[in-house]
Amino acid sequence: MKLFYAPGACSMGIHIVLEEIGKPYELSKLGIHGGENYRPPFSELNPKGKVPTLQRDDGSIVTEFPVIARHLAETNPEAGLLPKSEEAELRSAEAMDYCVATIHMQGFARQFRPSNFSSDEATHDKVKAQGREMAAKGFGIMDKALAGKDWVAGEYSIADSAMFYVAFWGKRIGMDLPPNVAAHLGRMMARQAVQRMMEQEGLKT
Ligand SMILES: N[C@@H](CCC(=O)N[C@@H](CS)C(=O)NCC(=O)O)C(=O)O
Structure with missing residues (x-):
């Protein structure tokens, strides 16, 4: 699992979710102010050019904050990040x-x-x-x-x-x-x- 992030960007929220889960993952920092997010190799992974971007262990990409957050919470139920009721x-x-x-x-x-x-x-x-x-x-x-x-x-x-x-x-x-x-x-x-x-x-x- 790899999180593409930019320091202080909205990807902070997904970074927190990964830390709450507590399983090993990689971080890859992107210079979104210099446009690195719109250039290969990142643009080939996520043509939207946005962080947060999650790369799963099979190489597939998940984008959009609420979708990534929900996916991580659902696939790691022991972390208790989805309310019970x-x-x-x-x-x-x-x-x-x-x-x-x-x-x-x-x-x-x-x-x-x-x-x-x-x-x-x-x-x-x-x-x-x-x-x-x-x-x-x-x-x-x-x-x-x-x-x-x-x-x-x-x-x-x-x-x-x-x-x-x-x-x-x-x-x-x-x-x-x-x-x-x-x-x-x-x-x-x-x-x-x-x-x-x-x-x-x-x-x-
Ligand atoms: N709809 C996206 C929005 C993500 C977004 O806007 N990310 C910003 C950082 S907070 C970004 O990557 N900006 C780079 C750019 O637009 O060039 C989501 O929910 O993940």
Whole structure:
């Protein structure tokens, strides 16, 4: 099993899942800012040019954060990364999808890569501001979902890794995280799997 990642990118969440599972795996670092992800050999493995990318032991490739996270949790049931009740599993999937597809891909993507949303450079500040607003709204929604809970779905699950990376980004760019989201980030930072991921990716809090 090999994870293609970029330090501090959304692949952090899958890196955490692999550390929680605790079985041996390889890491392969990609320079996504220099475009290594769009050049061979990586582009031949994953033409989408994105991290996280998981290469399984038979050489096959799995992409898309929620799909990789779910696949790892399902194939390693002893790690207990999927909630036991059907309702909690539904809430875990719902939260993970919202963190990845909305908070990340709509909110943060506008802030980090405004040129993907508008080719007119004059509008980029506006695009970034709109992205910040979307991410803030997303944190507000997740704050309510986390009320009275330690973890997104009640018990710890793969959704917490997705919540972690968007909140980590929010803090890093100076956004005010609402209290339940900030407390969740603190709980995640205290987990050994997260600390190992941070150390391996060379990240500081
Ligand atoms: N839909 C993908 C999104 C992955 C994604 O956007 N990854 C970013 C890093 S956070 C990336 O690889 N960016 C490189 C690029 O777009 O050039 C997923 O869920 O895995």
